[in-house]
Structures are given as structure tokens and as C-alpha cells.
Amino acid sequence: MTEPWWISLIKAIVIVNLVMLTFAYLTWLERKALGRIQLRYGPNRAGPFGLLQPIADLVKLIRKEAFAPSSAIDAPYILAPIVAMFTALAAFSVIPWGPGWKIYHWHVTGAVVTVPISLLLIFALGSVGVYGFIVGGWASESKFSLLGSMRTCAQLVSYEVSLALSVLGVVILGRSLSLVDIVHRQGELMPFAAPQFVGMLVFFFAGIAETSRAPFDLPEADTELVAGYHTEYSGMRWGMFQTSEYINLITLSGLMVTLFFAGWHGPWHLGPLWFVLKLLALLFIFIWVRGTLPRLRYDQLMRFGWKVLLPVATINAVVTALVVAAT
Amino acid sequence: MSPQPISTLKGFGVTFKQILKKPLTQQYPEYKRPMYPRFRGRHRLWLHDNGLEKCVGCSLCAAACPADCIRVVAAENTPDNRVSAGERYARIYEINMSRCIFCGYCELACPFDAITLGNEFEISEYNRDDQIYTKDMLLAEPIKKVPVADRDLFDTPIPYYRSDS
Numbered sequence A: 001m002t003e004p005w006w007i008s009l010i011k012a013i014v015i016v017n018l019v020m021l022t023f024a025y026l027t028w029l030e031r032k033a034l035g036r037i038q039l040r041y042g043p044n045r046a047g048p049f050g051l052l053q054p055i056a057d058l059v060k061l062i063r064k065e066a067f068a069p070s071s072a073i074d075a076p077y078i079l080a081p082i083v084a085m086f087t088a089l090a091a092f093s094v095i096p097w098g099p100g101w102k103i104y105h106w107h108v109t110g111a112v113v114t115v116p117i118s119l120l121l122i123f124a125l126g127s128v129g130v131y132g133f134i135v136g137g138w139a140s141e142s143k144f145s146l147l148g149s150m151r152t153c154a155q156l157v158s159y160e161v162s163l164a165l166s167v168l169g170v171v172i173l174g175r176s177l178s179l180v181d182i183v184h185r186q187g188e189l190m191p192f193a194a195p196q197f198v199g200m201l202v203f204f205f206a207g208i209a210e211t212s213r214a215p216f217d218l219p220e221a222d223t224e225l226v227a228g229y230h231t232e233y234s235g236m237r238w239g240m241f242q243t244s245e246y247i248n249l250i251t252l253s254g255l256m257v258t259l260f261f262a263g264w265h266g267p268w269h270l271g272p273l274w275f276v277l278k279l280l281a282l283l284f285i286f287i288w289v290r291g292t293l294p295r296l297r298y299d300q301l302m303r304f305g306w307k308v309l310l311p312v313a314t315i316n317a318v319v320t321a322l323v324v325a326a327t
Numbered sequence B: 001m002s003p004q005p006i007s008t009l010k011g012f013g014v015t016f017k018q019i020l021k022k023p024l025t026q027q028y029p030e031y032k033r034p035m036y037p038r039f040r041g042r043h044r045l046w047l048h049d050n051g052l053e054k055c056v057g058c059s060l061c062a063a064a065c066p067a068d069c070i071r072v073v074a075a076e077n078t079p080d081n082r083v084s085a086g087e088r089y090a091r092i093y094e095i096n097m098s099r100c101i102f103c104g105y106c107e108l109a110c111p112f113d114a115i116t117l118g119n120e121f122e123i124s125e126y127n128r129d130d131q132i133y134t135k136d137m138l139l140a141e142p143i144k145k146v147p148v149a150d151r152d153l154f155d156t157p158i159p160y161y162r163s164d165s
Helices: A005-037 A053-063 A074-094 A118-139 A143-166 A168-174 A179-188 A197-210 A235-260 A272-292 A298-326 B004-020 B060-064 B105-109 B135-139
Strands: A101-103 A106-108 B043-045 B070-076 B088-096 B115-117
Touching: A005 A053, A005 A074, A005 A106, A005 A235, A005 A272, A005 B004, A053 A235, A074 A118, A074 A235, A118 A143, A118 A179, A118 A235, A143 A168, A143 A197, A143 A298, A168 A179, A168 A197, A168 A298, A179 A235, A197 A235, A197 A298, A235 A272, A272 B004, B043 B135, B060 B070, B060 B105, B088 B135, B105 B115
Parallel strands: none
Antiparallel strands: A101 A106, B043 B115, B070 B088
């Protein structure tokens, strides 16, 4: 028997809270790791090892005045961060973190929702999420925000092409668009990181650009540009943009674990624990990349996206298709 | 120089090694780094060994002060109220610490070495009025003290303009 609606609801609430918790401590981990890379301590005042720092940040952001420019167009200005955060959270719902269990007489799946085209759904939600950034920058009625949001969507749109093309090989090998089926197939064969190594690299680079993190963090570019599309945002509205960016990163890492590192599969049948461990390792690598590489120039970013990643992703997909067809 | 991808990967090794090292940051309120002995901090007014004030109220420090933060009002010494060693003494001696730039010109201007700059730098207050230091405060030992590095190790020889005093 398939699961009733209330089991999905419970799973959704648990997963949303777990993702938010991961986000909170991801910021802590990032500040801590970046600090140690730069021979600093990172947050160490709030609680032991600064573990209460995310909570202190949250309280500060909520109490802060959500300042809005008087010329801003109210409805889209307020809706934009909500759209960004909603799509970011919704995209995580289709990522499978376990094989599914039989509880009582219901078959409970290891994802909040299982849809046969979950991979497409993630990309679709990611594209909708870009609207949050564009609309937010446009509705602030500030030329800097508008320029920032144009910069952001130029980057996100050009890297989304490579991101979508890079998973084509996995889809061909997995013979499905459903993430659950792809993970099952990897359990039978091997993690697709081995046959799709090039695809994995393209996905990784495009993913960094897609979540606009260093070295592709031109949408934000802390040091040389005003913050970009969220220049005119403050308080928790700004916090929601930031949250959506980090949750996009978590979703993307989850997607990468699912597509290339066999999801919950691993020795000793640890199930969801393997998923979490792989996710954390990937998140650490993202932080490590941020701590190591300097930011690209804008023309380098565009050249890398269109002239390197896109051809490599296309050739990878074509070669994979030919090899699969030949065997 | 190694080719591009290899040197980039080497960079990842460098940053990872940094994580295992001990951070260089000094945890300030818990650990106070010893101040350099000639660091110019909070002012002091000094007394002679016999208890008389060195300051004679000449206002040269106030004249030398580029931030105009010193206020001196002098009064005559009388036989039954002798405060300083000279003819006159400073009835009011105030330094506005929120304006002071700690340049040390007052110290240079003083003919009797009555005012010097100490090493204390923790002089922030919650109220601007508390930043105006009166003569009593300047004459007393500072309440907050910071550690000072060994003078013999870190101090430089007495400068030429001080050599005769």
C-alpha cells in the first residue's frame, strides 16, 4: 500500500526542518573552515566553539529593521525573497535519502515526494528560483540592484545550460529521469562518478556557478561590487535570499550525491547515514574551493561557461550516448 | 613553475594544510598582548618626591595641543596653600580624551616633565562626559592597567631632544 497523505506531510515537516538546520550549521562550518584556512578562529564566542552563532545571527536578522526603499514596488519586492526561498526548499523534496521502508502496512519512500520526472522537477524549480533574484533586483527600483540582478541571471542562465547537459549522460546510463531509479541503477552497477567523471566535473563547476559561490560569486562579489540584486534588502528579507542561496547549495550537493555518488548506497548498508556523510563531504569541498580560488573576471566567467563547459558537456553526452548504443 | 591545473591543485593542498595549523589570532579580552613601552596612551600628571605637583600651570601643553583638548586654569601659590613647586599651579587641568589624538606634543612641550603619556589604551566610556579627565584622575594611578613589554628589550635609546633632561 502506498503511503497516505499525512505520512508525506510528516516527512515534509521533518525534512524542511532538517534542511534548515543543515543550512544554519553550514554557515557555521563555512565561517569556521574559512577562518582556519586564513589562520583565524572563526566564530568562537557564542556558546562552545561558537555553536550558538547561527542562532544569534537568526535572532539578529529577525530583530533588524527590514528597510525598504520608498520607490520600491511593494508586492514583488516582498514576494521575491519568498519565491527564492520557497523554490529552494521545494527542490529538496524530491531528493531521495533512503531506499524506503515498510512501516506497518504502508510502503514509506525515502523522499518527501517520489515523482517519475524528479530530475526535471529540480531543474524547473531552479529556473523558477531565478525569478526571485530577477524580480527582487528589479522591484527595488535601484540601478545597482537592477544591474546586479542582470549580472546574476546572465550567469545563472548560461550555466544552467551546462548543468542540464552534464546530467544527460547520467540519465542515459540510468535510463530514467527519476532520481530513485537512478540511485537503484547505481546500486546495481557502480556510482556514476566513474563512467561519468567528465560529466561530474562539469556538473561540479556549473553547480558552483549556479549557486553563485566563489570563485563564480560575481552576483555578490563582496569586495568590488555592491552586493548585487539584494543591495536594497535588509533584515530577514535579505536573510531569506541568503538562506535560499545556501539551501540551493545543499540541494545541489544532494543532487550530486544522488546522481554521481550512488545516494544512500555504500558498504555496511548504513542507508540515509551514507547520504548525509557524502553530502557533508561535498559541502566541505564547496567551502574548500571558496577558501582557495580567487574570483573570476566577468569575461572569464562567460568564456569558461560557453566555450569550455558547454562543449565539454555536449561531447560528454554524445559520447555516452554512442557508447551506450554500441554496447 | 608548474603548469596551470597542477599549481591550482597545489593551492588546495596549501589551504588544507592551513586548517591543521594553530590560528594566529590573539583572543583580546582574555589575552592582552604586552604594549610596546613607548606606546602613547592615557596621560599621567606627576608629583615631585616631596608631594608637590610638577605642573606649574604654564599652559604650554594646551598651546602645543593640535586637537585643542587640554584646558588649564592657573592660580597663584600662597604660603599656606602651596600646591606646586613653582609660582603658580594648575587650579583646573582637564583633558578631553574624546578629542585627544595621542600625538604626545604636550609631553614634548612641558618644561617640567609634569605630563607624560602612559601605556593604557582601554579608555572607552558609555558617556562622553566621562571622557573629560580631571586633574585628580590624571594624578592618580590608572585604574585599568595593561601589561607592558620589557623596557630593556623593546625601548629605543633616549632621543636627542630628551638627552639633557
